[in-house]
Amino acid sequence: MRNRIKNILSFKDLEIGFTSGKLRHALLPPLNGSAGKGELIAVIGKNGIGKSTLLRTFSGLQARLAGELTIDGKSIAEYSRVKLSEKIGYISTEIIKVSNMKVYDLVSLGRFPHTNWLGRIDKVDHIVISEAINKTGMSEFMDRPITELSDGERQRAMVAMVLAQDAGVMIMDEPTAYLDISSKFEIIQLMHELTRSREKTVIFSTHDLTTALNQADKIWLLKEQGVFEGAPEDLMLEGSFNTLFDDKKVQFNSNDGSFTIRNDEKGKVIVIGEGAKKYWTEKALLRAGYAVVNSGSTVEVKVPSPENSNWNCRTHGSCRECDSIYELVNWIRDNNFIF
Amino acid sequence: MMSREKQQALTSHHSPTRSGMIFSGLFLMLILFFILDLFLGSVSIRPGEIIRAIFNNSDDTTRTILTQFRLPKAVTALFVGIALSISGLQMQTLFRNPMAGPYVLGLSSGASLGVAFVILGFSADLSPESIKGFGNWAIAAASWTGAGLVMLLIMIISSRVKNIMTVLILGIMLSSAISAIVSIMQYFSNETMLKAYIIWTMGSLGNLTASQLNVMMLSVLAGVILSLISVKMLNAMLLGEDYARSIGLDVSKSRFVIIAGTSILAGTITAFCGPIGFIGIAVPHLARIIFRTSDHKILIPGTILAGAIIMLASDIIAQMPGSDNVLPVNSITALIGIPVVVWVILRDQKYRDIF
Numbered sequence: 001m002r003n004r005i006k007n008i009l010s011f012k013d014l015e016i017g018f019t020s021g022k023l024r025h026a027l028l029p030p031l032n033g034s035a036g037k038g039e040l041i042a043v044i045g046k047n048g049i050g051k052s053t054l055l056r057t058f059s060g061l062q063a064r065l066a067g068e069l070t071i072d073g074k075s076i077a078e079y080s081r082v083k084l085s086e087k088i089g090y091i092s093t094e095i096i097k098v099s100n101m102k103v104y105d106l107v108s109l110g111r112f113p114h115t116n117w118l119g120r121i122d123k124v125d126h127i128v129i130s131e132a133i134n135k136t137g138m139s140e141f142m143d144r145p146i147t148e149l150s151d152g153e154r155q156r157a158m159v160a161m162v163l164a165q166d167a168g169v170m171i172m173d174e175p176t177a178y179l180d181i182s183s184k185f186e187i188i189q190l191m192h193e194l195t196r197s198r199e200k201t202v203i204f205s206t207h208d209l210t211t212a213l214n215q216a217d218k219i220w221l222l223k224e225q226g227v228f229e230g231a232p233e234d235l236m237l238e239g240s241f242n243t244l245f246d247d248k249k250v251q252f253n254s255n256d257g258s259f260t261i262r263n264d265e266k267g268k269v270i271v272i273g274e275g276a277k278k279y280w281t282e283k284a285l286l287r288a289g290y291a292v293v294n295s296g297s298t299v300e301v302k303v304p305s306p307e308n309s310n311w312n313c314r315t316h317g318s319c320r321e322c323d324s325i326y327e328l329v330n331w332i333r334d335n336n337f338i339f
Numbered sequence: 340m341m342s343r344e345k346q347q348a349l350t351s352h353h354s355p356t357r358s359g360m361i362f363s364g365l366f367l368m369l370i371l372f373f374i375l376d377l378f379l380g381s382v383s384i385r386p387g388e389i390i391r392a393i394f395n396n397s398d399d400t401t402r403t404i405l406t407q408f409r410l411p412k413a414v415t416a417l418f419v420g421i422a423l424s425i426s427g428l429q430m431q432t433l434f435r436n437p438m439a440g441p442y443v444l445g446l447s448s449g450a451s452l453g454v455a456f457v458i459l460g461f462s463a464d465l466s467p468e469s470i471k472g473f474g475n476w477a478i479a480a481a482s483w484t485g486a487g488l489v490m491l492l493i494m495i496i497s498s499r500v501k502n503i504m505t506v507l508i509l510g511i512m513l514s515s516a517i518s519a520i521v522s523i524m525q526y527f528s529n530e531t532m533l534k535a536y537i538i539w540t541m542g543s544l545g546n547l548t549a550s551q552l553n554v555m556m557l558s559v560l561a562g563v564i565l566s567l568i569s570v571k572m573l574n575a576m577l578l579g580e581d582y583a584r585s586i587g588l589d590v591s592k593s594r595f596v597i598i599a600g601t602s603i604l605a606g607t608i609t610a611f612c613g614p615i616g617f618i619g620i621a622v623p624h625l626a627r628i629i630f631r632t633s634d635h636k637i638l639i640p641g642t643i644l645a646g647a648i649i650m651l652a653s654d655i656i657a658q659m660p661g662s663d664n665v666l667p668v669n670s671i672t673a674l675i676g677i678p679v680v681v682w683v684i685l686r687d688q689k690y691r692d693i694f
Contacts, residue, residue, distance in 0.1 A: 059585050085587030098577045099437075101633040112575055113587040118636060119571035165586060 007070075008168055008201050009058065010034035014067035016050055016057045026065055027053055031227045033220055035169070035203060040195040042212035042232075043205040045222030046244070051205040052092075054222070055171050058203065059090040072168065085113045089162035091172045095154065097147055103157050104142045107132055110164030125164075132163035136190060152183025159190060170194070172204040176211070184208075188215055209241075210258065260286065268293045269332070273303030281311070284325045288333060301328065358637055361629055365644040372651040376413040377405065379660035408545065411552055415544045416654040416668075417647045419608050419615060420622075422559045424646025425566045426604040427619030428626070428638060430490075432573045433597050434497045436506060437683055440620025441605035444493050444510035446486040447616075448517040450609035451540070453485025454478055455521045458536045459528040475554045475611075478539075482610035483558075487602035489513065494594070544612055544654055544668055551611050558607040565600030566639055572597065573635040615669055617676025618653075622646040624683050649675060 013030040027050035035041050043051050056062040057069065060076055069076045071087050079087070089110075096106070110132070111125045121129070133139050136156040141149065146157060155175060162170050175191070176184040188211055194200040195217070206212050212219060213232040221228040221240055228240045235241060241252050251260050266289040271282050281303050282292045302312040311322040313331065322328040378386060384401055392402040423441060430439040430446075441447055457477055496509050525533055547555065572593035575583040584590050608615065626641035627633070653671040 056581075061581055061584055081584060081589045082587035085585060088585070090581070090585035092581050094579060094581065096578055096582065098633050100627050100631055101577065105632070105634060109574060109578060109586060112571070115571070117568070117571060119574055120636075161586075 006037045007034045008037045008072055009203075010070050012068040012070075014057070014069055015065040016053045016062070017065050018053070018062070019065070024065055028222065028224070029226045030067055033227055033229045035201050035218070037168070037201055038195050038199045039201050039217040040192060040215060041201070041203045041218045041220060042216035043203065043220045043222065044207075044209065044212055044244070045205075047207075049222045049224075051222060052173050054220075055090070055173050055203065055205060058169075059088055059171050060084045061090070082113045085165065085167065087167050088169045088171060089165045089167040091155075091158045091162055091170070091175060093174050093177055096158075099145070099147060101146050102143050103133070103138055103146060103149070103160075104129065106146050106157055107138075107160045107164050110161040110166075113165065128166065129164050132160040135163060135194075136160040137186075150183070151178040152180065152186060155179060155183070155187055156190065159187070163194075168199075169201045169203065172202065174206060175204050176206060176208060184211075191215075264289060265291050266333075267291070267299065268297035270294065270297050270300045271303065272300060273305060275303075277303040281325055281328070284329050285332075288329045290332070299332065358630060358632075362640065362644070365629075365641075365648065368648050369644055369651070372648050372655070373413055373417065376416065376651045376655050377409050379655055380404075380409060380658050381660075381663050381665065383661055411547060411549070412545045412654065413651065415547055415552065415555070415612065416650045418555055418559045419544065419612055420618060420646035420648070420650025421643050422562060422604040422608045422646075423615060423619040423650075424622035424626075424642040425563065425639065426601045427621075428623035428635075428642045429566060429569065429573065429597050429601045429604075430619070431623055432576055432635070433594065433601070434493065434506065435577070435579060436497070437624070438504075438507050438620065438680070439493075440617070441486070441601070441609075442614060442616040443507065443620055445489050445514040445517060446602070446605045447609045447614035448514040449485035449487075449489030450482035450606040451485070451614065452517050452521055453481035453483070453606070454539060454610055455524050455536060456485075457481040458539060459524045459532050475551050478610050479554055479558055479607055482606035483602050484606075486606035486609070487598060489517075490598045490602055494598070540613055547611055555607055555611050558603055562600050562604035562607070563643070565596060565603070569593070569597050569600060570635045570639055573639075574633075577633055613669075616673050617680065618646060618650060618672050621676035621679035622649060624679055625649075 010033065012032055014032070015026045015030050016028060017024070017026040019025065031054070043054060045051050053062060057064050058071075060079070060081070064076070071079070071084070076084065107129050108121050108125070111121065111129065112119065115121065115125060130139075133142055136159050138153065138156050138160055141153060141157070144153075146154060149157060155178075159170075159172075159175075170191075172191070175187050179187060191202045191204065192215055195202050213236070216232055219228075219230065219232050219235055221235055221244070223240075223244065228235055228238075230238070230240075244252070252258075253260060269285050269290045269292055271278055271285070271292055273281070281301060285292055285301075299313070299315045302308070302314075304310060309323075311325065311328045313320045313322065313328060315335075318335070320328075320331055322331060378384065378389060382404060384404070388401050389405065392399065392405050395402075426446070427440040430441065430444065431437055433439075434444075492513065493506070493510060497506055500506055500509070525536065528536070572588060575586055575588040576590075576593065576597075578586070580590055583593075605619065622645050623638065623642050626638050626645050629645065630637050630641050632638065650672070653668055653675060657666045657668040657671045659666060
């Protein structure tokens with residue numbers, strides 16, 4: 001695999017953290033990993049584990065404590081600030097609020113490493129800027145002040161700025177943090193597209209595991225023991241996610257990569273039926289703290305079928321027809337059956 | 340479809356004509372106000388006489404008033420306006436704080452401390468009236484150092500405190516502390532030194548000797564050149580430290596250049612004209628309103644023109660044309676600047692944390 005995909009960024013025994021005075025505080029044990037050209041890589045881990053520090057170290061905003069960090073074949077130490085910016089673009093969670101700055105102005109700042117001492121935008125720069133704006137779907141907002149953009153629009157404008165910078169690697173610290181669901185998908189979609197069509201490498205941190213598992217080519221999972229690297233599916237099969245969160249409270253479902261909050265089990269319920277109605281009924285029961293089993297319970301729920309439009313719940317002595325899942329779950333809960 | 344979008348992007352991109360027209364308008368206003376400043380004063384001189392005095396090489400009173408008093412004063416006003424406005428703009432961008440300015444954040448106090456050290460600490464011989472050439476440069480250098488040190492201190496404060504109002508209050512504290520130190524120095528200095536210092540603090544636009552004017556013009560010119568070199572850096576700094584670095588800015592080098600330029604500009608003016616308030620903080624905002632941009636390629640020349648015009652206007656008002664009274668120019672600039680500052684505070688409620 002190493003031979004087929006060209007590594008644009010790789011790190012060996014990399015230690016990240018901060019120094020205060022002579023004290024050196026490493027956040028994690030030495031890390032190893034690599035990012036190939038055109039890959040979409042998700043960085044995952046608990047709050048405070050060092051995701052941002054890792055991304056800032058890649059961007060050269062924070063010095064590495066030890067180890068090697070190679071970007072496009074050269075050690076990061078060999079790059080000047082401006083040369084590094086031609087290789088790596090960075091978007092943090094910080095919101096830029098500058099009055100009178102228009103989207104075009106913001107994006108044109110991405111041309112910083114390419115313009116002359118005065119920062120003059122020439123024809124080539126202008127074409128690159130316009131392309132970046134179009135690519136991110138911001139062409140109608142070009143003359144809009146950045147302070148008047150919505151969170152999603154602002155994030156797209158930031159992506160446009162980094163696109164105009166024309167760096168091979170884009171690093172984004174929680175790019176979907178403030179966004180509503182549709183803006184979130186737009187940004188993910190955009191990141192995905194960039195890695196496919198423009199041969200960009202996008203490295204982003206996120207707390208949204210489902211998105212990361214579905215979209216990323218590779219995952220860097222940060223845990224106290226170090227970084228676990230691999231395709232989402234590899235990590236899933238290796239069971240790396242199982243210990244990501246506190247086992248007692250959160251349960252990882254290795255079939256679909258979802259997490260559920262572990263509740264104290266109140267009892268067992270048999271669900272009979274098929275299709276979407278069965279799926280959602282089970283889900284509701286799970287949330288309410290009941291285990292769904294195939295046998296060995298006295299409580300049995302029949303989900304609506306062509307013959308019956310209601311939920312039919314039977315137990316020893318009683319029987320109840322409910323016309324919604326809500327009513328069903330409440331009824332089971334209220335009666336406090338002994339299972 | 341794509342190509343049409345691109346074309347649209349090409350055509351609707353920035354209208355250089357609008358900025359161009361404003362620049363021409365401001366430039367004409369600048370010339371107008373400069374001439375008005377020559378014409379209007381305590382002694383009223385008819386325009387015809389002024390023109391005659393300029394072209395006639397005779398030694399009459401009108402010519403003396405013009406070349407010895409009004410012209411140096413108008414030139415001083417011009418340079419004061421330019422220098423204070425640019426230093427304010429640079430500070431606002433560097434600290435990402437709309438309330439920053441050489442006066443409010445204590446740069447002027449720092450410069451006075453530098454001057455106090457030279458005049459009160461060493462010798463009255465270094466006062467402006469004494470050794471003509473050297474004394475002036477010594478005073479200028481002392482005020483640059485004082486202003487520069489205050490800049491560094493504010494820089495350190497700003498890196499720890501993100502709230503602009505807190506930075507502002509700390510700036511006021513700093514100014515008061517510096518004034519206190521200067522008072523103590525005054526208390527312990529002898530009479531000649533004290534007199535030299537007091538005369539300096541009363542400085543105004545009209546008291547500059549020819550050699551002082553030269554030192555001031557050269558220093559301001561150096562500051563303006565530094566500010567032109569800083570244009571690209573200032574634009575990047577609008578984004579804050581992290582983004583500025585990630586797009587390729589050498590932040591420490593840029594800070595050094597910007598702090599040096601700002602200290603030279605604000606320090607020089609304080610050294611020769613005393614503390615003049617609210618021009619530095621207000622003019623950059625006026626330029627932003629007029630040009631509706633955050634681009635320093637436009638804002639630097641814009642503040643140069645606007646600052647010069649406002650300072651000339653303040654000087655004209657301070658002369659109270661036709662009357663024998665002269666108002667302190669400081670009061671005029673405060674009355675012009677404070678409403679702008681108040682307006683900015685009220686408007687920017689939303690964006691209080693960062694610029």
